[in-house]
Amino acid sequence: MALLEVQNLRTYFTTMEGTVQAVDGVSFDLEEGEAMGLAGESGCGKTTAALSIMRLLPVNGYIKTGAINFNGRNIVKMNPVRLRKMRWKELSIVFQGAMNALNPVKRVGDQIIEPMLLHEDITEEAALKRGKELFELVGINPDRINEYPHEFSGGMRQRVMIAMSLACWPKLIIADEPTTALDVMIQAQIIRLLKNLQKELNLGLILISHDLSVLAETCEKLCIMYAGKIVERGTSIHVFKNSKHPYTRGLVAAFPNIKGVRFMPEPIPGNPPNLIHPPKGCRFYERCKYKQDPCKDNEPELFEVEPNHWVACHLVQAGVI
Amino acid sequence: MATDTDILKIENLNIWFQMRQGFLKDIMAKDIKYAKAVDGISFNIKKGEIFCLVGESGCGKTTTGKGILRLVEPTSGSIIFADDETDPIIKKLLESEAVVELEGRKGIDLRKLTRKEMTYARQRIQMIFQDPYESLNPKMTVFDIIAEPLIVNRLYKDEHDKERRVKKALSEAGLRPPEQFMWRYPHQVSGGQRQRVGIAGALVLSPSLLVADEPISMLDVSIRGEILKLMLDLREKQRLSYLFITHDLSVAYVFSDRIGVMYLGRIVELGPTEMVIKNPKHPYTQALITVVPKPDPTAKEEKIILRGERPDPTNIPHGCRFHPRCPYVMDICRVGQPAETEIEEGHWAECFLLSPEKEKIKVPIEVKAKTKKSEKKK
Numbered sequence: 001m002a003l004l005e006v007q008n009l010r011t012y013f014t015t016m017e018g019t020v021q022a023v024d025g026v027s028f029d030l031e032e033g034e035a036m037g038l039a040g041e042s043g044c045g046k047t048t049a050a051l052s053i054m055r056l057l058p059v060n061g062y063i064k065t066g067a068i069n070f071n072g073r074n075i076v077k078m079n080p081v082r083l084r085k086m087r088w089k090e091l092s093i094v095f096q097g098a099m100n101a102l103n104p105v106k107r108v109g110d111q112i113i114e115p116m117l118l119h120e121d122i123t124e125e126a127a128l129k130r131g132k133e134l135f136e137l138v139g140i141n142p143d144r145i146n147e148y149p150h151e152f153s154g155g156m157r158q159r160v161m162i163a164m165s166l167a168c169w170p171k172l173i174i175a176d177e178p179t180t181a182l183d184v185m186i187q188a189q190i191i192r193l194l195k196n197l198q199k200e201l202n203l204g205l206i207l208i209s210h211d212l213s214v215l216a217e218t219c220e221k222l223c224i225m226y227a228g229k230i231v232e233r234g235t236s237i238h239v240f241k242n243s244k245h246p247y248t249r250g251l252v253a254a255f256p257n258i259k260g261v262r263f264m265p266e267p268i269p270g271n272p273p274n275l276i277h278p279p280k281g282c283r284f285y286e287r288c289k290y291k292q293d294p295c296k297d298n299e300p301e302l303f304e305v306e307p308n309h310w311v312a313c314h315l316v317q318a319g320v321i
Numbered sequence: 322m323a324t325d326t327d328i329l330k331i332e333n334l335n336i337w338f339q340m341r342q343g344f345l346k347d348i349m350a351k352d353i354k355y356a357k358a359v360d361g362i363s364f365n366i367k368k369g370e371i372f373c374l375v376g377e378s379g380c381g382k383t384t385t386g387k388g389i390l391r392l393v394e395p396t397s398g399s400i401i402f403a404d405d406e407t408d409p410i411i412k413k414l415l416e417s418e419a420v421v422e423l424e425g426r427k428g429i430d431l432r433k434l435t436r437k438e439m440t441y442a443r444q445r446i447q448m449i450f451q452d453p454y455e456s457l458n459p460k461m462t463v464f465d466i467i468a469e470p471l472i473v474n475r476l477y478k479d480e481h482d483k484e485r486r487v488k489k490a491l492s493e494a495g496l497r498p499p500e501q502f503m504w505r506y507p508h509q510v511s512g513g514q515r516q517r518v519g520i521a522g523a524l525v526l527s528p529s530l531l532v533a534d535e536p537i538s539m540l541d542v543s544i545r546g547e548i549l550k551l552m553l554d555l556r557e558k559q560r561l562s563y564l565f566i567t568h569d570l571s572v573a574y575v576f577s578d579r580i581g582v583m584y585l586g587r588i589v590e591l592g593p594t595e596m597v598i599k600n601p602k603h604p605y606t607q608a609l610i611t612v613v614p615k616p617d618p619t620a621k622e623e624k625i626i627l628r629g630e631r632p633d634p635t636n637i638p639h640g641c642r643f644h645p646r647c648p649y650v651m652d653i654c655r656v657g658q659p660a661e662t663e664i665e666e667g668h669w670a671e672c673f674l675l676s677p678e679k680e681k682i683k684v685p686i687e688v689k690a691k692t693k694k695s696e697k698k699k
Contacts, residue, residue, distance in 0.1 A: 041542070042541055183377045183378050183568060184377070184568060184569075184612050184613060185377060185608070185609070185612055185626070185627055187612070187614070188612035188624055189626055191614075192626060210542060211542070211614065212542070212616055213571075213613075213616040214614045216614070216615065216616050216620075217614055217615070217618070217620070237618050237619060240616065240618050241618075250543065251543065252616060254543055254545065254546055255542065256571040256572060256574060256575040257615055257616055257617060258571040258574050258598060258610060258615065259615055259617075259620065259622070260615075262574060262575055262594075262595070263575060264546060264550065264575055264576070265542075265545060265546040265549070265575065266546055267543060267544055267545070267546030267547040268543035268544075269547070271511050271513075
């Protein structure tokens, strides 16, 4: 049985202008110890999907339909008490923007031991000891445990966030844009750290990023999201080397490869659709360079082009492209 | 595209910031402490060229860009700007006292201009800022934002003329038809269009040199290419030259003609893009290139991950400033400042490993053993 199974998840937001269909029918699964990447442009629903799994949506957001089975239990139907017991103990999240995600007036040590004290029958001393071990694990000098967040640099703060997410040894970590605001060198350090931890602790990892090249280097599986839907899903090698969906192809072509030939990255003209009134047919229709009449009115479903490689596109299905 | 004549020549530029240590300490201290953001850099930009400065944050690349426009005051050095002498603005500037000789032509040392003259000179040197979400005033319409430089410089005859110029700048920046965008507020246009507004604001004065500070790093990947294409188009049509500042080596690789790699206030390697990327000589450049994420899941390249974080410009290491993080460090590196060495034509790097007397200086520490060791420590 898979560690995490997301089935037909729909997460909507109520706003003044109307209902935003931020995540609209997303399904994927993740095995224990597997790393999956979730990629897409800003506003495509990747963070919303992550927050839905944690059930940490803002007040105006709600899960309309769908099931999120974690270890066989449905998170969507879970009552708040059970949920609180499970968060951090079994699945945790590294929030976007490490620079601002820590409480500036509390020592990092106190912030790390907080979930331990809440979830486990453990003394403060023992918790602090584990906190120091965690610091060691993520490559920070354990003596710094009594410092405040402002005393750490950006990369170090990100390490603190990762240490914190590991506090109760969860089985699944969701990392939301963990390297976006960091320099390339620090980014490489953090990615190597995540990758090593994932292997050592046999963690399930969902890595959310707009940067496909980061995901290419870390994840075995990839989901490409566009306007609230998954348009392509498969192993990283499938998605990069044998991309099928026109959007995936565009995205892959938009990344210059420093080891490859020198060519200008190809833009994808246009903007993503408004998700309050999403288009009836294929959501990529307006920006697609292969678009044909049937795409306009019929919504494409995911279908399997080769084993474990799914694409939602009429034209691929019909063999046109 | 690049010609042979320089439009900008920077020599030995220093931008230091005095460190405040408290009132009493400041007046009593014998030696003033400085944060040496830019510490003796020299480079030139040719007419029509895209010169790219890359490096980690805090290496001084943005300070260099701002120093050229004197948005921060350089401490010493010269910034010589030389453009078409028939241009009325250049002509007028050449009457000032800042005229210097540059390869048989007349140039203007921007550092010697008065504040007023500098404002005037900025009509030909403009800047594009990083974050189009923060660099545009949310209370001004696109029209007002773009018209502002015209008002500051009193460049329009009447309202009609002002509107004509704004429209022209908007359509040059690819916001067509301009009427559709002119009266919108920044929140009413998308991210890519915002950056185009920023570019239009620079273009309205018809500059010849643009300092572009990370113009695409805040944009979605799918629209980055559009902005780069626009910048290339403008170079063709308006004979623009660029100083392109970025932390993203892969963008620099596809976009620029020449690259300067900055580390802690100095340019450690400089040369034509293809040479620097395909044949990097400085250990820092080599490391940077290996850590750039590649959009290829099958790539199996060993990454050289440097330990430690952004170095501190207030406390620059002795000797070669890269030595505490260098995987190839030798004894000499801790003592002396390496000289610039030319590797191929126009390709320079500052490193003792390249000096011809390298063998005589000291036997370098076994490279592989050293890297493996630092890996283990992590």
